[in-house]
Amino acid sequence: MLARFLLLAAPLAALALPSRPATLKRTHERRSVLPHQWEEHADAHPDMRVPLRIALAQSNLDTAYDELMRVSDPESPDFASHWTAKQVAEFFAPSKNTLDTVVNWLAEEGIDRSRVKQTQSLGWIEVSNLTVTEAEALLDTKYKVYKHASGKPTLGCGSYSVPEHISKHIDFITPTVHFDTRVNSPRQEQRRKRDVEPGVAKNIGQPWSGSTPKQGASLSAASIITELEQCGSQITPICLQALYKLPIDYIQFATSKNSYGIVEYTPQSYLPTDLDMFFEQFLPQATGKRPTMDSIDGGNIQTEYEGFDYNGESDLDLQYSMALVYPLNPVLYQAGDMVEGASFNNFLDAIDGAYCTYDGGDDPTQDGVYPDYATGGYQGPETCGGYAATNVISTSYAYNEADLTPFYETRQCNEYLKLGLQGVTVLYSSGDYGVAGNDGQCLNADGTYSANGIRFNPSFPGTCPYITSVGATQIIPNGTIFDAEEASQSVIYSGGGFSNVFATPSYQTSAIKSYYANYPPPYTAAQYNNSEAVRGLPDISANGAFYVVAVDGEFELVFGTSCSSPTFGSVITLVNDARLALGKKPVGFLNPTLYANPWMMNDITTGGNQGCGTPGFESVPGWDPVTGLGTPNYELLVAKYLTLP
Numbered sequence: 001m002l003a004r005f006l007l008l009a010a011p012l013a014a015l016a017l018p019s020r021p022a023t024l025k026r027t028h029e030r031r032s033v034l035p036h037q038w039e040e041h042a043d044a045h046p047d048m049r050v051p052l053r054i055a056l057a058q059s060n061l062d063t064a065y066d067e068l069m070r071v072s073d074p075e076s077p078d079f080a081s082h083w084t085a086k087q088v089a090e091f092f093a094p095s096k097n098t099l100d101t102v103v104n105w106l107a108e109e110g111i112d113r114s115r116v117k118q119t120q121s122l123g124w125i126e127v128s129n130l131t132v133t134e135a136e137a138l139l140d141t142k143y144k145v146y147k148h149a150s151g152k153p154t155l156g157c158g159s160y161s162v163p164e165h166i167s168k169h170i171d172f173i174t175p176t177v178h179f180d181t182r183v184n185s186p187r188q189e190q191r192r193k194r195d196v197e198p199g200v201a202k203n204i205g206q207p208w209s210g211s212t213p214k215q216g217a218s219l220s221a222a223s224i225i226t227e228l229e230q231c232g233s234q235i236t237p238i239c240l241q242a243l244y245k246l247p248i249d250y251i252q253f254a255t256s257k258n259s260y261g262i263v264e265y266t267p268q269s270y271l272p273t274d275l276d277m278f279f280e281q282f283l284p285q286a287t288g289k290r291p292t293m294d295s296i297d298g299g300n301i302q303t304e305y306e307g308f309d310y311n312g313e314s315d316l317d318l319q320y321s322m323a324l325v326y327p328l329n330p331v332l333y334q335a336g337d338m339v340e341g342a343s344f345n346n347f348l349d350a351i352d353g354a355y356c357t358y359d360g361g362d363d364p365t366q367d368g369v370y371p372d373y374a375t376g377g378y379q380g381p382e383t384c385g386g387y388a389a390t391n392v393i394s395t396s397y398a399y400n401e402a403d404l405t406p407f408y409e410t411r412q413c414n415e416y417l418k419l420g421l422q423g424v425t426v427l428y429s430s431g432d433y434g435v436a437g438n439d440g441q442c443l444n445a446d447g448t449y450s451a452n453g454i455r456f457n458p459s460f461p462g463t464c465p466y467i468t469s470v471g472a473t474q475i476i477p478n479g480t481i482f483d484a485e486e487a488s489q490s491v492i493y494s495g496g497g498f499s500n501v502f503a504t505p506s507y508q509t510s511a512i513k514s515y516y517a518n519y520p521p522p523y524t525a526a527q528y529n530n531s532e533a534v535r536g537l538p539d540i541s542a543n544g545a546f547y548v549v550a551v552d553g554e555f556e557l558v559f560g561t562s563c564s565s566p567t568f569g570s571v572i573t574l575v576n577d578a579r580l581a582l583g584k585k586p587v588g589f590l591n592p593t594l595y596a597n598p599w600m601m602n603d604i605t606t607g608g609n610q611g612c613g614t615p616g617f618e619s620v621p622g623w624d625p626v627t628g629l630g631t632p633n634y635e636l637l638v639a640k641y642l643t644l645p
């Protein structure tokens, strides 16, 4: 019976199907045009070797938020049971099923197991000694040699296919349709420098990125205030200590375990003489102190360009954070060289080497690419890992959410989640243009820009639900630190609004619900996503107006959420000191605890964040998309956080 059946079946199969069912493949990726500067050169010789790498699909992204809440929710018994970097890597590593399925497929295709290995980061499979002939059969494709204008050749193809049951287990395969756009001749670099597009992520440190603070009047040393009663006209470190109930002459107990990081993007950099000028005025014992520097991708303290646009941001961030957490010495993460620059992804690569290749790696059209062969560029290797993340990280730069793709933003946002799992508090300023984007830009209905766009333009990473977004307040006109603050509306307007990409995280649901129930804003879906189902920002705020900063040898008044983020970060760093002194872990991802305990903040209920031809949103009792939950009260924060595990 059996024999007859086989006899019958065999010729049929041979006629209908050329081989096993596993080879029924469908297109996984296709490219229709070659990238700029590349052209087809020749067919690939059948014996050439293809360095095949298969990016495996990550696991557990769907449950990652629950895990973040487990270590960040104040009601959770596992609060602050943070993960190690290794635990994070293993949790998100492709599942055993994914690995086995892909390895079995390769075996069915005749590729011996001994030639297949998983990379150390666990995210990739590499196949060794694969010929073009083998790769073409495996992927149902035709390999060609392409040449870049610089002369660099590469192997590639126009499209490739994998069996249907393999598709969901892999992200993509290289070398195939992805061309290395990293090869750039110095001349191209020069051209790129000239035609910089606004929106390119690695340009964030440039003065024209629209993300830097605003400069006010210069002050003579004699006119600098010395009394708390005068904080209405100038903000100095003592004003902030009084406003947010920071302890005066507090002895930190845990400086050896504590850490605070400030991120700067070249060409922004501090002037050492400015730090000393500030300390001589406000904290003489700190004179001569410098932050500990972690140089990322050639980041250095440049002195080629000076001026408020080059020194204002870094001088501000470092003077205030260093003064408020003294004697703890902050870490300065200085990212990018003078030519290529750096993006938030380049910074994340430096504190988590696995992120360099995670989910396809960085985007060479957005992120800094190193080594940078342009004249004056940093020729060293790209910084991948090697630096530790500090307990709190404050960044006073922000993109417009509309300038980056949802894929790019989701990839980066997931990385903030992973930092949260490891107990890192990530703070970003929310922007200085109210409901508008950097430089006051607003959107058209389709997400493009024009002068008469009416759609609000929120900031990123502010809209990522896994960071804490910091808005700006100010002392009321002619008021004192004893009056309630209002939303910043002298010179700058606190960035705030709602995401067009990210859904409301559970920790924010009830705050958003009561905001809409009690104070429905007067705008429509034409201006912003009013579904009540998207992430709102900022989460919190701190004073951001009339800061006295030493810049280029002069005291000047400075305005911006750029002031607010390092100030709030300093408050949290001191909360961490109290916890560390008792042998507890740092606070980590803040938002679940802040939203569950709004009484720890001074609720801000007046002022708006005008922009896009509107008065913007209004600050109201409870959370609002102008000042978030309000400004910090250190005494209440520390009291609550000391009761948590």
Ligand SMILES: *[C@@H]1O[C@H](CO)[C@@H](O)[C@H](O)[C@H]1NC(C)=O
Residues within 6 Å of the ligand: 129, 131
């Ligand atoms: C690579 O494969 C060829 C046959 O295609 C074989 O002769 C050679 O020994 C292999 N080299 C290695 C390093 O495995």
Ligand SMILES: *[C@@H]1O[C@H](CO)[C@@H](O)[C@H](O)[C@H]1NC(C)=O
Residues within 6 Å of the ligand: 477, 478
């Ligand atoms: C603040 O005080 C100045 C000088 O006393 C006065 O001219 C101004 O009107 C006051 N502003 C407000 C908002 O009260």
Ligand SMILES: *[C@@H]1O[C@H](CO)[C@@H](O)[C@H](O)[C@H]1NC(C)=O
Residues within 6 Å of the ligand: 502, 503, 525, 529, 530, 531, 533, 534
């Ligand atoms: C608003 O956000 C919700 C939730 O993410 C989404 O379903 C909806 O499509 C968005 N509306 C618009 C107009 O984009």
